[in-house]
Amino acid sequence: MRFRVRHFTKAALVLGFGLACAASAAPGKGDAAKGAALAAQSCSSCHGPDGNSAVAAFPKLAGQQEQYLAREMKDFKEGRRESEVMAPFLVSLNDQDLADLAAFYAKQKPAAAKGGDAALIKAGKKLYLEGNSKSGVPSCDGCHEEDGTGSKKFPRVAGQHVDYILEQMRLYAAGKRKNGVKVMLTVAERLTEQETRAVSEYMASME
Ligand code: HEC
Numbered sequence: 001m002r003f004r005v006r007h008f009t010k011a012a013l014v015l016g017f018g019l020a021c022a023a024s025a026a027p028g029k030g031d032a033a034k035g036a037a038l039a040a041q042s043c044s045s046c047h048g049p050d051g052n053s054a055v056a057a058f059p060k061l062a063g064q065q066e067q068y069l070a071r072e073m074k075d076f077k078e079g080r081r082e083s084e085v086m087a088p089f090l091v092s093l094n095d096q097d098l099a100d101l102a103a104f105y106a107k108q109k110p111a112a113a114k115g116g117d118a119a120l121i122k123a124g125k126k127l128y129l130e131g132n133s134k135s136g137v138p139s140c141d142g143c144h145e146e147d148g149t150g151s152k153k154f155p156r157v158a159g160q161h162v163d164y165i166l167e168q169m170r171l172y173a174a175g176k177r178k179n180g181v182k183v184m185l186t187v188a189e190r191l192t193e194q195e196t197r198a199v200s201e202y203m204a205s206m207e
């Protein structure tokens, strides 16, 4: 009985945290200057000094949506988004630190995107804007915006590394990234390998 009560409390706490997080993630609360100092100390070795990571397995954070960043960091820290690589760098940070980091990265200028395979990019653009009605894949622009910049909880995908995107699509399809919206699981499951590759190349090519 005690066990059950504790579980219920934990669920209530998690729900409470979710709501508090949504509220505290409102833009403007983080201090970008403090975030810059933290980033230089613990994050820049992988994500680059200004969030434009040079390594394709490490996501670019420059210009990413502030609200999205704050939530993903909190989810890594608390284990809802699993990553053995990321979590250790966040455990000692508090909510204000995370807000400061989110403010810093959101303000950085994304580096110019590199072009890829023209034929794949063309096919990927069509899929991004129209989806695939035959297999029930929605278009991506409705949530990630036509130019890929995202908004609030919808992440920027423009200019992201292809390798990072492919890995995330694999995690979604395998049910291993499940802290967010269900639609991403559906999208990842229904896209063919070729479509996934094409839409990833297109997102990476967007400025
Ligand atoms: C050792 C390399 C490394 C370090 C250091 C590191 N990260 Fe990461 N980061 C990663 C990897 C790898 C991922 C992708 C994890 C996954 O597979 O989901 C990631 C993902 C992220 C994401 C999710 C991005 C997205 O688009 O969803 C955020 C936000 C992030 N890191 C912030 C930070 C912050 C803030 C720090 C410093 C406190 C930091 N990282 C330190 C390697 C690193």
Ligand code: HEC
Pocket (backbone or CB within 6 Å): 059, 127, 128, 131, 137, 138, 139, 140, 141, 142, 143, 144, 153, 154, 155, 156, 157, 165, 168, 169, 177, 179, 180, 181, 183, 184, 187, 199
């Ligand atoms: C109904 C809204 C919605 C639609 C439609 C949608 N997405 Fe997403 N997507 C999200 C949200 C919200 C996230 C944030 C993470 C999460 O919830 O898991 C996300 C995350 C992502 C990510 C991971 C970004 C990162 O930095 O880790 C990629 C890649 C992505 N979406 C690609 C796509 C593609 C490609 C399509 C179209 C085929 C698409 N999305 C359609 C809402 C959507």
